[in-house]
Amino acid sequence: MPRVYKRKIGSRNYRNYTNERLEEALKNIRQNKLSIRLASEKYGIHRNTLWLKLKGKHNKPHGQQKVFTDQEENVFVVHIITMSDFGFPVTSFDLRCIVKCYLQQCGRKINCFKQNLPGNDWVKSFLARHPILTQRFAQNISHARAATDEETINKFFDHLEKELDGIPPGNIWNYDETNLVDDPGLKKVITRRGTKYPEKIRNASKACTSLMLCGNATGDLVPVYVNYRSQKLWSTWTENGPPNARYNRTKSGWFDYQVFEDWFLHLLLPILKRQDGPKAIIGDNLSSHLNIKVIQECEANNIRFIALPPNTTNLLQPLDVAYFRPMKIQWRKILDTWKESSRGSRYTTIPKEEFPSLLKSLMQTLEEKSSENLKSGFRKCGIFPSNREQVLNRLTFRNVTADNEVIRNVSDSFIEHLTKIRSDSTKTRQIRRKKRLNVPPGKSISAADLLNPQETANDNHVTVIDEPQPSCSYLPPPRPTAARRTNRHSDTSSECESEVPYEESDTSSGDGSVSSDECTAPGGKESLPATTEVHKAVGKYVVVKYEADYFPGRITRLQKTGAYVSVLMQCGKQWKWPPKKDEIFYRNDEIIMNIDEPVQRGTRELYDIPMMQNFI
Structure with missing residues (x-):
């Protein structure tokens, strides 16, 4: 054909x-x-x-007749819709394979199909005959998001309706982070037929800049907050940007809890204070957003801080649902135009001096439909007007019910098979318990060493050490980070409450520095040195104890019941000072012993502390 x-x-x-x-x-x-x-x-x-x-003659359509009857094609349609409702949509190739299997089971041979496999033309004709079907790009969602069910959504809206009771739409705000990348994406070009890999000469990178946006249910938008990836901030990075925008920087480029606090206090809070009556801000449940200072300001100004359930931002985050996609589309157009210009073509990546002006152009382009998009996002998420059915109808599995006319036409075995696949795909993954092997260098082990470690320990010098397992089946065990040590003493004194926890992640750089993933806290051991009298003085180095872990540090302030100690963090077999000062109060019984001053090795700010080997 x-x-x-x-x-x-x-x-x-x-x-x-x-x-x-x-x-x-x-x-x-x-x-x-x-x-x-x-x-x-x-x-x-x-x-x-x-x-x-x-x-009543010649009632068939002109041209070659269909391979399958209307009843057979309707069965195909029903099964395709059912697969999509269960979260496993079929592709064009999947449909062709399904048809081939059906023909083989029926024992039919179709001459116009090569080896009984339909071609792409048949798929196009099939879709044209059934306008209820269409081809769309499928968005990949994680297993955790797919596991979101009606109970989670209903429980959220039960609480949300109580919290938003009596709050006007102009006082309901939603905030979220996003980033703008330095890559305008791919575009179709005209080239010679047969060219497999057409190329376009243009500089692009994977660099990105983080933004914080916030809007309310009436379509008002808070000024943009920009967070650069840098350790310093220069004046030219803030010029010619959007009106009233603020700028900050972090080493990782992401929003930590200090940057979030700065955004809230300097941009959002002044706007909320000018509004009358109760207010509500809705956002995801990131740990960097759960800031004590922010919560206290919310309580003092009649602001209700509402967190979304985990893995539901694609359903309940208005900015994610209706604002960010048109924003990214316009950004790619602006970036494409800039990179085509004589000025933009000279740079390998967007200079931070140029970013504010490009961002200003983006916000001016979005201004026309910004209010409409925000209102649509709140409506689609069922937040305002309050309508949980807007979200429940978008759940993949909810459309599959016993009363659905589509399901009645599909075999029970087919539905049972799909239900099992979805259940297996969304259930919590169980992690097998593992044990750490203490094997001397150069020694090999056998299965007998693992099955009977006590019998072979003396011969092969192999010991099995039980590792603590995570309380949640899919999360790693929490480590005693500096932030947790800070929170532990948050109620010791009023002065301690103002201490800034260390939460910012450290990424490895090209000069061979060690990333924060390798910087972990040492665990306590069974054999420790006997407790000796500690000489406490400002500037002295000591070992302090936090729960079952030990850390070296320097005394910075003294008090009657203890001292303030700034501790180091471990990097492999050496130690380093954290990027943010980790200084908290330790009681006298938590200061274990004096140690010698750490010895710096090389130029990477790593230190040797031999006396800490007794604690590792």
Whole structure:
């Protein structure tokens, strides 16, 4: 079958009339108002066609007939819709394979199909005959997001409706982070047929800049907050940007809890204070957003801080649902234009001096439909107007019910199979318990060492050490980070509450520095040095104890019941000072012993502390 049929010159036209026009002509003929010849001249339909329709002949469509009956094709449609409702949509190739399997089970041989496998043309014709089906790009969602069920959504809306009771739409705000990348994406180009890998000369990178956006249910937008990836901030990085925008920087480029606090206090809070009545801010449940200072300001100003359930931002985050996608589309267009210009083509990546002006152009482009998009996001998420059905109807599994007409036409075994697949895909993954092997260098081990470690320990010097297992089946065990040590003493004194926890992640750089993933806290051991009298003085180095872990540090302040100690963090077999000062109060019984001053090795700010080997 040709892809595009070309009618031969002089051949008869096929069906140049509508069904309504044909029925009207046949009605006049049956009522003896017109003869076949007169009706043919009046309605422009060939007289042979009118005669065949009156006799009930040649009712099949012209051209080659369909391979499958209407009933068979309807079964295919039903199964395709059911697969999509369960979260396993089929592709064009999947549909062709399904049809091939069906033909083999029926023992049929279709000559126009190569080895009984339909071609792409058949798929296009099949979709054209069934407009209820369409081809769309499928968005990949994680197993955790797929596990979101009606109970989670209903429980959220039960609490949300109480919290938003009496709050006007202008006082309901949603905040979220996003980033703008330095890559305008791929575009279709015209090139010679047969070219497999057309290339376009243009600089692009994977660099990105983080933004914080916030809007309310009436379409108002808070000024943009920009967070650069840098350790310093320069004046040229803040010029020619959007009105009232603020700028900050972190080493990782992401929002930590200090940057979030700065955004809240300097941009959002002044706006909320000018509003009358109760207010509500809705956002995801990231740990960097759960800031004590922010919560205290919310309580003092009648602001309700509402967190979304985990893994539901694609359903309940208005900015994610309706604002960020058009924003990213416009950003790619602006970036593409800039990189085509003589100025932009010279740079390998977007200079931070140029970013504010590009961001200003982006916000001006979005200004026309910004309010409409924000309102649509709140409406689609069911937040305002309050309507949980907006979210429940978007749950993949919710559309599959026993009363659904589609399901009644599908075999029970097929539904049972899909239900099992979805259950297996969304259930919590169990992690097998593991044990750490203490094997001397150069020694090998066997299965007997693992099965009977006590019997072979003396011969092979192999010991098995039980590792603590995570309380949650899919999360790693929490480590005693500096932030947790800070929170432990948050109620010791009022002065300690103002201490800034260390939460910012450290990424490895190209100069060979060690990343924060390798910087872990040492665990306590069974054999420790005997406790000795500690000489406490400012500047002295000591070992402090936090729960079952030990850390070296330097005394910075003294008090009667203890001292403030700034501790180091472990990097492999050495130690380093954390990027943010980790200084908290330790009681006298938590200061274990004095140690020698650490010895720096090389230029990477790593230190050797031999006396800490007794604690590792």
